[in-house]
Structures are given as C-alpha cells and as structure tokens.
Amino acid sequence: MGRIELQGVRKSFGALEIIKGIDLTVGEGEFVIFVGPSGCGKSTLLRLISGLEEATDGKIVIDGEDVTGKPPAERALSMVFQSYALYPHKTVRENMGFGLQVARAPKAEIEQKVAAAAATLQLTDFLDRHPRELSGGQRQRVAIGRSIVREPKAFLFDEPLSNLDAALRVEMRLEIAKLHRRLQATMVYVTHDQIEAMTLADRIVVLQAGQIEQIGSPIDLYQKPANLFVAQFIGSPKMNVVPCAGGAGTVRFAGGGEITLPHAREAVAHFGVRPEHIALTPAGEGVVEGMIDVIEHLGSDTFVYVEVPELGLFTVRIVGHTRFEPGETVGLRFDLDEVHIFDRDGQAIGR
Known part of the structure; x- marks a missing residue:
C-alpha cells in the first residue's frame, strides 16, 4: 500500500497561486524526491499531500481513496520534518512510542513496535537516553523511528538532513537509503541537495514556479534534460551552457x-x-x-x-x-x- 495520486492539484494563498495544477502518481514502494529552487512550491506540495495545507482545487488520492478534504490524522501518512521536534524530558523509548500512546494502543504493542523500529535504526542501545545525550544524526533517527512505529501508508520527508553537518548528512543519507530498502515503503522527500536527490530517488520531480518541469530517474534527468532549466539545475557543478x-x-x-x-x-x-x-x-x-x-x-x-x-x-x-x-x-x-x-x-x- 502507499500509492499517491495528485490530480490537477492547485494551491493559492489569496490571489497568489503557488501550485499551478500538478498531476503526479507515486507508485507503491517508490522513493520520489521533489527538487527545485527556493519558492518553487516543493514543501507546499508535500504539505498538501500530508493534509497540513488544504488544496484550492484538484484531488489527492491515497490507495484509491479521495483524501482531499481529510485532516492529516485520517490520511495514514507520517511526516519527518527538518526539526527533530523531540520531547526533551522524554527518553528515546518514550519519544518513539508517544504517538501510539496518544492513540491508546496496548502497552505490549507499543513496546514491540518501538523495539522493532529501534533495531531497524540501530537505536536499541539508546532507548533509555534523553535527546540531549544524542548526536544530531541519532536524534533524526529517533524522529524517523517515531514515524515507523505508526506503520504509515507512506513517509513524507521535508528536508530532514539540512540541519546536520556534512559528515552526518552522508551518514543519514545512507541510513535512509537502507531504511527504504528494508521497509519497501513509499517515500516522498523534499530536498535542495543535489547529492541527496541523485543518490536516494527512484524518480526525481523537478519543480519551478509551482509547475513540474520534468520527471524521471536521476540518470535520465542528468543525461536527457528536457530543457535548459533542468539541464542547469540537475548536476553539480552545473552544465556549461x-x-x-x-x-x-x-x-x-x-x-x-x-x-x-x-x-x-x-x-x-x-x-x-x-x-x-x-x-x-x-x-x-x-x-x-x-x-x-x-x-x-x-x-x-x-x-x-x-x-x-x-x-x-x-x-x-x-x-x-x-x-x-x-x-x-x-x-x-x-x-x-x-x-x-x-x-x-x-x-x-x-x-
């Protein structure tokens, strides 16, 4: 499960149209990354999928169900933000299980799911520590673990590595790639980082001014850009033109x-x-x-x-x-x- 369809999705803030009619299908188990310059609408599009923003027009369909008007809690998605947003007074175990606790899941179920997620993310030895006792990469893994225990239909990532230093970004990039391979879960990811997009994505969606310029595999976009914008945006250093x-x-x-x-x-x-x-x-x-x-x-x-x-x-x-x-x-x-x-x-x- 985890197929996401956007059908003619638009988003306006007053007279300003940010998302200008997006048609996109994310297949089950696919890793899709949104890239584009600042202000292109990539984070807004992710928030529309999550339900944190309401679409002005169009439909958002998850596993065949129209969820356009539904709140985030009813979409069975999980979002990982740029900020870890961990509770400082709670342990790693308590942070990871808090969502299930709020949903009043049985204690045994919470313990089992937290233990399984911790093992997947190599956090078992840190379950009784507090966030202040962890590195930035470990905190981000806790935030991801908090999403895993909910067993969502799809994971949404909004620039999750941008607060980390260069070495930790490399480490976490590898962790996310391995996590996708293990879980075989649908993932939609927003980043401004060329390397993240090229190394993690099954497909990249290049956005400019609220519209899709090109969709394709990293190699297709690199070798066969559809236009000058994509040619110069994908690749570092950029193409000579x-x-x-x-x-x-x-x-x-x-x-x-x-x-x-x-x-x-x-x-x-x-x-x-x-x-x-x-x-x-x-x-x-x-x-x-x-x-x-x-x-x-x-x-x-x-x-x-x-x-x-x-x-x-x-x-x-x-x-x-x-x-x-x-x-x-x-x-x-x-x-x-x-x-x-x-x-x-x-x-x-x-x-």
Whole structure:
C-alpha cells in the first residue's frame, strides 16, 4: 500500500497561486524526491499531500481513496520534518512510542513496535537516553523511528538532513537509503541537495514556479534534460551552457569554432556540455580556446575554469590532476556523444 495520486492539484494563498495544477502518481514502494529552487512550491506540495495545507482545487488520492478534504490524522501518512521536534524530558523509548500512546494502543504493542523500529535504526542501545545525550544524526533517527512505529501508508520527508553537518548528512543519507530498502515503503522527500536527490530517488520531480518541469530517474534527468532549466539545475557543478547558432547539421560558436551534430538545425540557440565531457588540449587543438582562470584541486578530481572570449566561463572536470597552469591558453574539445543543444525557448533538441 502507499500509492499517491495528485490530480490537477492547485494551491493559492489569496490571489497568489503557488501550485499551478500538478498531476503526479507515486507508485507503491517508490522513493520520489521533489527538487527545485527556493519558492518553487516543493514543501507546499508535500504539505498538501500530508493534509497540513488544504488544496484550492484538484484531488489527492491515497490507495484509491479521495483524501482531499481529510485532516492529516485520517490520511495514514507520517511526516519527518527538518526539526527533530523531540520531547526533551522524554527518553528515546518514550519519544518513539508517544504517538501510539496518544492513540491508546496496548502497552505490549507499543513496546514491540518501538523495539522493532529501534533495531531497524540501530537505536536499541539508546532507548533509555534523553535527546540531549544524542548526536544530531541519532536524534533524526529517533524522529524517523517515531514515524515507523505508526506503520504509515507512506513517509513524507521535508528536508530532514539540512540541519546536520556534512559528515552526518552522508551518514543519514545512507541510513535512509537502507531504511527504504528494508521497509519497501513509499517515500516522498523534499530536498535542495543535489547529492541527496541523485543518490536516494527512484524518480526525481523537478519543480519551478509551482509547475513540474520534468520527471524521471536521476540518470535520465542528468543525461536527457528536457530543457535548459533542468539541464542547469540537475548536476553539480552545473552544465556549461553557451549561445550558438545551428543549421545543416552544424553548431557554430561566436568567435569561431564549430562542431558537427546531425540533428542541429536553424532553431538551435544554446549549446550545453557537462564539465566531465570536456577535454583540455594545447592551444590551437580544440574546438574553442581560452585562458585558464582558476584551478581547484580536490584530490580525486580537479576543476579547471577556462574563460573563453565571447562565450564566457567553462568549468572542466578532470579525474586526478592537470599539467596545465593558471594563465595558460588552452583548447577545449567536447565529447560529441554527450553534448546537448536547445532551441530559442530553452527546449532540448533530441538526437
């Protein structure tokens, strides 16, 4: 169980429309992540699913039942927030079982479900501790455990890792991935973090200004973005995009240089290539050339920033190190199997 359907869902606050007609189906056991820039409506959409916000129009259907007008308590969903919201005076055991206690579940049932959730989340040894005695990652696991014991139809996560430091985010990201694999539960997750979205999701929903730009697997969105917005939003560092002209199977760049792409036509206005699909060459050997502005050494990878006259700054990703130095003039060669072209409206032109 746990199939969620949104049918023409809209949400307005007065005259301001935030969600502009969303149609989406989340399959049973699927892990779906909402991403988009601040203000795009991703958290509002999650709150509409949970019942914390009331839809202005449209239907929300869970397991075939229209729950659009129902309060959160009647939707059998569980939400994990950015804030842990634990009771400081209660132990981990008491925090995790509090919802069942309020629902007047039998004591034996509460103990059994809390013990099972604690084992799943590796919290068994911490059941008698208070939140102040736990790390940030452990507190977030307690918050997740509090949701698990209720055995919801689906889990909703609203940026649950954003309050953690970098190391704990990695740890908790792995914990959530393992949890999804063990529970096989439906999960809908909101984040602004590219790595979380790419590593956790079965499908990613990219939102902009209250509308869906593209839905797909992480690899599909990365390799086949539908438009310029998705192309530059998915991926870190983002895709290099520069103006160009096209026609008769050729893409031409301002300042000189051209490449052959059989599907290029007159409508081509933008050329895109990801940093890892560019090779540095000595001056005069690339499609275009420019001067190295900055080199960032990250150990396993090196990022080289090349300023190309009339086109702008290109980011180049190199595995390992580079022999080139800042201030050198270099050529850029593109992997033609991995480049992207877009029309004047920013829509991708497929091969």
